[in-house]
Amino acid sequence: MSHAPSQPGEWFPPSGRAPDDDADVQLFLFPHAGGTGAMYREWAATVPATVEPRVLHLPGRWGRGDEAPLTRLPLLLARIGEALEAELDGRPYALFGHSFGALLAYRLAVQFEKEGMTAPSVLAVSGWVPGEDILAKQRAVPEMSDDELVAAVKELGLLPTGSVLAEELLRTALPALRADFGAAAEYLDDGAQVSCPVVAFAGRSDPLVVARAMGVWADRTSNFVGVTEYPGDHFYLFDHAISLQLSLQQLLQLPT
Template identity: 50%
Template sequence: MTTGTGPRRAPWFSSPDPSLDAEAQLFLFPHAGGTSLTYRMWAATVSSGIECRALQLPGRQERLDEPVFTRIEPLLAELQEALEAELDGRPYVVFGHSFGALLAYRLTVEIERNGGQGPELLGVSGWAPGLVASKELEGVADMTDQQILDRVAEFGLIPDEVPVSRDMLAAVMPSLRGDFVVAADYTEDGAAVSCPIAAYGGTSDPTLEPGALEAWAGLTPEFLGATEFPGDHFYLFEHALAVQNSLDRHLRRRLAARA
C-alpha cells in the first residue's frame, strides 16, 4: 500500500475518460513492448456504454523506473490484483492483442481458478495457442538487442513505427525484451475458460498459420468465431472500430441473455 510519505505508484490501468455511468468495463492489453497509448483512441470510438481501461506494464512511460517482469506467474499475480481492484460489480470484457492476448487469456484462467469475478467475454487478437512464432522466441533472453529486433521483425511482431534511433532503442528495448522473455516463460497446458471467446486477426499476419485462431474453440464452451481483417500482424491499427463494434455486439447479446 502506498503511504503518504512514500513514492506514488503508477496505476496498472488508466482511462482517459472514466465513467461510472458506463454499464461495462473493457480492459485492454497491448502488444509486446507496447504501452497504454496503443489504445488511446478507443475511448473516443467505443460504445458510450463501455468504459475503456488500458494496461500500462512496468518499465515504460510513467512506469519507466519500475523493473520489467521476466516471469509470467509473478506478472499474472500482480495483474490479477490490479484488475480486481478496478472492478466495481459491473460486467467487464478483457481484450488483448498479440502478447496482450496471451496475458488476457492467462489472466482470465487465473481469475476463474481463484474464484474471482470472471469477464463476460474474452477477446483475443493476433495470437493463439501453439503458434510457431511463439516457440521461436525461447532463446530471446540470451539475444543481443539487434538479434531480438531482427528475430521478431521476421515474424512481424513489432510495428513499423517502433523507433530505431539509438536513444529511443535504449528506451524501448528493456520492455520489449522483458515482454518476449515473459512470453517465452509461458508453458501451454490447454487451460480452458468458462466465458465466451471471440478471436480476431489479420489475413496477412505472418505469425498466424492458416486456421490458427480456431484453436480457441477448444478452450471455451462458447467460441464466438474467428474474424479476420485485411492486414498484417498489426491490422488492428486500421480496423479498431470494427473490432470494437464486434466486442460490443457480443457483450450486449451476453447481457441480454442474462436479463
C-alpha cells in the first residue's frame, strides 16, 4: 500500500509554546510505540528557552488519525528522515528516543551519517537496546489478541491500575501500537556505530530492559557518555523529565 508524502510540519509540529526560533538547540523527541506528541507536552513546558522541543507525530494517531499507520520500518525511517532533514536549520540538534523511539532515533543518526549530513550533537536513548532479547519480545506483540496486548501494556506501567477510561483510550490506540511493534520487529541489528556522543537512560524496574544492559550502547560509539538510572518502570521518564533535560543541557553545554 502506498502512502502520499506528508508535509514536514505534520511530523514535527511546533510544541505549542512561544516560537523558539532564537533557541540555541533543536531537540527532537521520539515517543514510545503507540505514543503521541500529547504524551510529551511536559517536555515542551519545562525545557529552557535555549532549547526548541519538537515531538515526532506519526500517522495513525493524535492529530493524524485519518492517516494509515506505517508498518514497514524502512519506509517509516525514510519518511521521518525526510521530515527531520526539512526541520534542520543549521542550529545544533539532539535526538532523544524512548523505547521504540530510541530505535528510530538511533537508525536516523546512522542514516544521516552515512549520507554525509550533519550528525546530532547528542543521541540520547532510553528504554531500548539493540539486542535480540528485546526483539524477541517485540515480535510476539503482533500475534497478541487485543486483550493480550492491553494486558501487556498494563504490565509496562502505562495505565493506572483499575482505570477504565485509560483502558478505553488505550484500545483506540491499538492499531498504532501494532503498527509500531510490527515495524520494530523488522529491525535486524547490524552493529552500526555513530560518531556523535551517545547517552543512555533507564528505569531501574523496567520489565523490558534491565538497566545494566543499556551499557551495550558503549559498542555503538567511540564517545559513550554512560548510563543514568532512575527509579521507576519502563515509563520512568514521565516522572523525571526535568532531570533528564538537565542532563541533556549539560551534554549540549547549555546554561542550566
